[in-house]
Amino acid sequence: MSLNLKIAESEPRAPIALSCGGCASCGVGVFRRSGRLSAKADATVAVMGNPNVGKSTVFNGLTGLRQHVGNWPGKTVMRAEGAFRLGERLYRLIDLPGTYSLMSQSPDEEAARDYLLFGQPDVTVVVCDAGALERNLNLVLQVREVAGAMVLALNLMDEAERKGIRVDERALARDLGVPVVPMAARSGKGLAELANAIDGLSTGRLVCRPAVSARLDPEIEAAVVEIELALKAEFPDLPHVRWIALRLLEGDADLEREVTQGTLGRLGHPPEAAL
Amino acid sequence: MADETVRTLAEMQVGDCARVTAVRLDGSERRRLLDLGLVPGTRVECVLRSPLGDPYAYAFRGVQVALRRPQATMIEIGELARCP
Amino acid sequence: MSEVLRVAQTVRARVAGAGPDAVAEALHAEATRISERVVGGPGRSNRRGWDQRLDAALTSPLWGFPVMVAMFAGVFWLTIAGANVPSAMLGELLTVRGTAFLHHVFAAIGAPAWLTGVVVDGAWLATAWVISVMLPPMAIFFPLFTLLEDFGYLPRVAFNLDRAFRWAGAHGKQSLTMMMGYGCNAAGVTATRIIDSPRERLVAILTNNFAICNGRWPTLILVGTIFIGATAPAGWASVVAATSVAGTAMLGVLVTVLVSRVLSRTVLKGEASAFTLELPPYRPPQLLRTIGTSMIDRTLKVLWRAIVMAGPAGVVIWLISNVMVGDQSVAAWMVGGLDPLGKFIGLNGVILVAYIVAIPANEIVIPTILMLTLNLTKSGLAQRGVMLELDADQAKTVLTQLGGWNLLTGVNLMLFSLLHNPCSTALMTIWHETRSRRWTLWSAFMPLALAFIVCALVAIIWRAVS
Numbered sequence: 045m046s047l048n049l050k051i052a053e054s055e056p057r058a059p060i061a062l063s064c065g066g067c068a069s070c071g072v073g074v075f076r077r078s079g080r081l082s083a084k085a086d087a088t089v090a091v092m093g094n095p096n097v098g099k100s101t102v103f104n105g106l107t108g109l110r111q112h113v114g115n116w117p118g119k120t121v122m123r124a125e126g127a128f129r130l131g132e133r134l135y136r137l138i139d140l141p142g143t144y145s146l147m148s149q150s151p152d153e154e155a156a157r158d159y160l161l162f163g164q165p166d167v168t169v170v171v172c173d174a175g176a177l178e179r180n181l182n183l184v185l186q187v188r189e190v191a192g193a194m195v196l197a198l199n200l201m202d203e204a205e206r207k208g209i210r211v212d213e214r215a216l217a218r219d220l221g222v223p224v225v226p227m228a229a230r231s232g233k234g235l236a237e238l239a240n241a242i243d244g245l246s247t248g249r250l251v252c253r254p255a256v257s258a259r260l261d262p263e264i265e266a267a268v269v270e271i272e273l274a275l276k277a278e279f280p281d282l283p284h285v286r287w288i289a290l291r292l293l294e295g296d297a298d299l300e301r302e303v304t305q306g307t308l309g310r311l312g313h314p315p316e317a318a319l
Numbered sequence: 320m321a322d323e324t325v326r327t328l329a330e331m332q333v334g335d336c337a338r339v340t341a342v343r344l345d346g347s348e349r350r351r352l353l354d355l356g357l358v359p360g361t362r363v364e365c366v367l368r369s370p371l372g373d374p375y376a377y378a379f380r381g382v383q384v385a386l387r388r389p390q391a392t393m394i395e396i397g398e399l400a401r402c403p
Numbered sequence: 404m405s406e407v408l409r410v411a412q413t414v415r416a417r418v419a420g421a422g423p424d425a426v427a428e429a430l431h432a433e434a435t436r437i438s439e440r441v442v443g444g445p446g447r448s449n450r451r452g453w454d455q456r457l458d459a460a461l462t463s464p465l466w467g468f469p470v471m472v473a474m475f476a477g478v479f480w481l482t483i484a485g486a487n488v489p490s491a492m493l494g495e496l497l498t499v500r501g502t503a504f505l506h507h508v509f510a511a512i513g514a515p516a517w518l519t520g521v522v523v524d525g526a527w528l529a530t531a532w533v534i535s536v537m538l539p540p541m542a543i544f545f546p547l548f549t550l551l552e553d554f555g556y557l558p559r560v561a562f563n564l565d566r567a568f569r570w571a572g573a574h575g576k577q578s579l580t581m582m583m584g585y586g587c588n589a590a591g592v593t594a595t596r597i598i599d600s601p602r603e604r605l606v607a608i609l610t611n612n613f614a615i616c617n618g619r620w621p622t623l624i625l626v627g628t629i630f631i632g633a634t635a636p637a638g639w640a641s642v643v644a645a646t647s648v649a650g651t652a653m654l655g656v657l658v659t660v661l662v663s664r665v666l667s668r669t670v671l672k673g674e675a676s677a678f679t680l681e682l683p684p685y686r687p688p689q690l691l692r693t694i695g696t697s698m699i700d701r702t703l704k705v706l707w708r709a710i711v712m713a714g715p716a717g718v719v720i721w722l723i724s725n726v727m728v729g730d731q732s733v734a735a736w737m738v739g740g741l742d743p744l745g746k747f748i749g750l751n752g753v754i755l756v757a758y759i760v761a762i763p764a765n766e767i768v769i770p771t772i773l774m775l776t777l778n779l780t781k782s783g784l785a786q787r788g789v790m791l792e793l794d795a796d797q798a799k800t801v802l803t804q805l806g807g808w809n810l811l812t813g814v815n816l817m818l819f820s821l822l823h824n825p826c827s828t829a830l831m832t833i834w835h836e837t838r839s840r841r842w843t844l845w846s847a848f849m850p851l852a853l854a855f856i857v858c859a860l861v862a863i864i865w866r867a868v869s
C-alpha cells in the first residue's frame with residue numbers, strides 16, 4: 045500500500061514542522077504506543093539513521109519497547125519491530141541498523157539499504173544528531189533520492205544546545221523539502237510531533253517536495269542510462285532503477301553479487317515475518 | 320613546487336591541520352571513509368594519540384575517527400600546519 | 404555473465420577517468436552547503452572545550468591505562484562494598500526465614516520427606532541463595548557499567564587497546580565485543596556481528612568467553628573477599644578483594660589478546676583487516692533513566708535467568724545428594740571420582756561436580772559448592788534452618804573447615820572461573836551465530852582445556868614452592 049504523494053496534490057505544499065505538542069486544536073491526535081503488533085498495520089515506517097544518534101531511543105519512544113541503548117557506534121545489530129496508533133491508524137515501525145550511507149557494505153548496513161529499496165516502507169524516518177548535522181546529511185540526501193515520503197527527526201537537540209549549536213529547522217525543512225521534527229528523545233520531547241508527522245505523510249496531509257537528483261556529467265549520465273536499460277530488461281519490476289544503476293557504475297560488490305545470483309529486488313528478511 | 324614528496328595523514332601529529340587531497344584505499348575501507356566524509360577537500364585535524372602509539376584519532380566534518388597507521392599512510396594531504 | 408554486469412563493466416571502463424568518487428563528493432558538498440546555511444553557533448567544525456581535554460587525559464600515555472584500571476577497579480569496589488549489607492539482609496530473609504517458613508508449611512500439609520527435600524531444600528534453597536547473593540551486586544554493577552557505557556567511555560578503551568588487538572591479528576572492534584561480554588557472553592557473541600570479516604569474527608567469538616560475564620562476578624567477588632581479601636590487613640580487605648577481582652578481569656583481557664594471537668597464527672590464520680572506530684562525543688548520562696532501564700533490562704533479566712536455572716539446579720543437587728547408589732549418594736560417587744583430578748589442578752571434586760551442574764548458568768556455581776559441601780559432610784550445620792545464614796564469614800568457615808579449602812583453592816577457583824567453558828546459553832548463541840559444529844565445539848573445549856592446563860601449572864608450581 046504505497047502512497048504516491050506526488051500525485052496527491054496538484055501543486056506541492058510547504059511541509060509543516062510542528063513544534064507544539066499537537067493538541068486537539070490543530071486536529072492532530074495523541075499517539076498511543078502499541079508495543080508488539082497484533083493487527084494488520086495501515087502503514088509501515090522505516091526508522092533509519094547514522095549509528096549513535098539516538099535512533100533506538102526514538103524507536104523505543106514511539107513504540108514503548110525497551111531495548112537498551114548505549115553510547116557507542118554500531119550497537120543495534122538486531123532489527124526490531126514495534127507499533128503505535130494515532131487516531132484510527134496503526135503504524136508498524138521497523139528499526140533498521142545504523143548506517144552512514146546507503147552505499148556501505150557491512151551486512152547489517154546492507155540489510156538497512158535492502159529494506160529501504162525493496163521493502164518499500166510507506167514512510168521513512170531518518171534520525172539525525174543535531175550536533176553533527178553535516179555528516180548526517182550524507183545519509184539524509186541519499187535516502188531522499190530513494191524514499192517517497194521522508195521525515196527528518198532532528199534528535200539530540202538538548203546536547204546541541206549544551207554545545208551551543210543552533211539549527212534553523214525551518215530553513216532545513218525548506219532546503220530539503222521534507223518535514224523536520226526537532227527532538228530530544230531521551231527526555232521524550234518531540235515524540236508526539238514525530239508521530240504526527242508520520243501520520244501526516246502517510247495520509248497525504250503533508251507532502252514532500254520531489255527530490256532533485258545530484259547533477260552529473262553528461263558522459264556519466266549516458267553511462268547510467270545504459271545500465272538502467274539493461275536492468276529493466278533483466279529485472280522488470282525493479283524499483284529505484286536509477287539508484288541501482290549508479291551503484292553498479294561505481295562497482296558496488298554486493299549489488300553485483302545480487303545481480304549474478306538473480307536475487308536483486310528481493311529482501312533478505314521478509315517484513316511479514318513479524319506477524 | 321617542483322620536488323614535493325607526497326604527504327600523508329600518518330605524518331600528522333596531535334594539533335596539526337591539513338586538507339585531504341586523495342584517498343588511496345580500496346573497497347570497503349574506502350567506502351567507509353568516504354561515507355564518513357573524508358573526501359578530497361576535507362579539512363582534517365589530528366586530535367588524539369593512543370597511549371600504545373597507534374591508532375591516532377582525526378577530527379573532520381564534526382566527527383572523531385580513529386585510523387590505524389597503515390590506513391593513514393594511504394590518505395594524502397596537502398600542506399601541514401599547526402591548527403589555529 | 405549477466406548482461407547487466409557486462410554493460411556496467413563496459414561503461415565503467417569508458418568513464419574511468421571521470422572520477423569514481425564523483426557522486427560521493429557531490430553529496431558531501433551538498434551536505435556541507437546545506438549545513439552551512441542552517442547550522443549556527445560555535446563548535447561547528449571541530450570540537451573544543453573540555454570534551455577534548457577529557458579525551459586527551461583518558462588516552463594520554465601517562466594516564467590512559469592507570470585511569471582504565473582505576474575506573475574498573477572502582478566499579479568493582481563499589482559493587483563489593485555496597486552489596487554487603489543488602490546481601491546479608493536478603494540472606495536472612497530468604498534463606499533463613501523463608502526456608503523455615505516453607506518447612507512449616509510442608510510439614511503442616513503432611514508432605515512426604517522427599518517432596519519437601521526436592522522443593523524446599525533443593526529448588527527453593529538454591530533460588531533463595533541466588534537471589535540474596537546475586538541481586539545486590541548486580542543491582543549496583545549493572546547501573547555503574549551502563550553509566551560508563553552511556554557516558555561514551557568504552558570506545559576510548561577500545562582506542563587505547565587497539566594496538567594490542569592489531570598485534571593479535573584481531574579486529575579493533577573485538578575490544579568492543581569483549582566489553583559487551585563483561586555483561587553477558589551471549590550478548591557479546593551476538594555483538595560480533597559488527598565485525599565483517601568472518602575470520603576475525605570467529606576469533607572474537609571464540610575469545611569472548613574470557614570476558615567475565617555477570618554470572619561469574621559473584622563467584623569471583625565471594626572468593627576474592629573470603630580468600631584474597633582475608634589475607635590483607637583489616638581496613639584494606641575490601642580494597643584488596645576488589646583489586647583481585649579487577650586483576651582477574653585484566654587477566655581476562657590479556658588472555659583474550661594472547662589467545663587471539665595464537666588463533667590468528669594457527670587455526671584461524673590471516674591478516675588484520677581494516678577498521679575505523681568512531682569516538683562519539685561524551686554524553687552526560689541521565690542517571691535516573693539509566694538506572695531504571697538498566698535495572699529492568701539487565702539486572703532483572705539476568706536475575707530472572709539465574710532463578711530459572713537455579714530452581715532445577717537445586718533439584719539436581721538435592722537429588723544427587725540424596726539418591727543412594729550402594730552406600731553413598733550419587734554426589735558422593737561423583738565427587739569421589741573427580742577428586743583426584745580436582746586436587747591435581749588445585750581444586751577438588753566438589754568444585755568439578757559443581758561446574759558440571761552449573762553448565763546451564765554460571766551463577767549457581769557457589770550455591771552448588773556450598774550445598775554439596777554441607778550435604779556431603781553431613782555436618783551439624785547442615786540441619787535445616789541453621790545452615791542457611793551464610794554470609795561471607797560463615798561461607799568461609801564451611802569451605803575451609805568442612806571443605807578443606809585453602810588459598811590455592813581460592814586462587815585456582817578464580818582462574819578456573821575466568822577460563823572455563825561458556826555456559827549453555829552462550830554455547831547455543833555461538834551455534835546460532837556460526838552454524839558450525841566445529842567452531843562451537845572449539846569454543847567449548849578450548850577454554851576448558853586452557854583452564855585445566857593453567858590451574859594444573861599453578862598448582863604444581865605452588866606446591867613446589869611451599
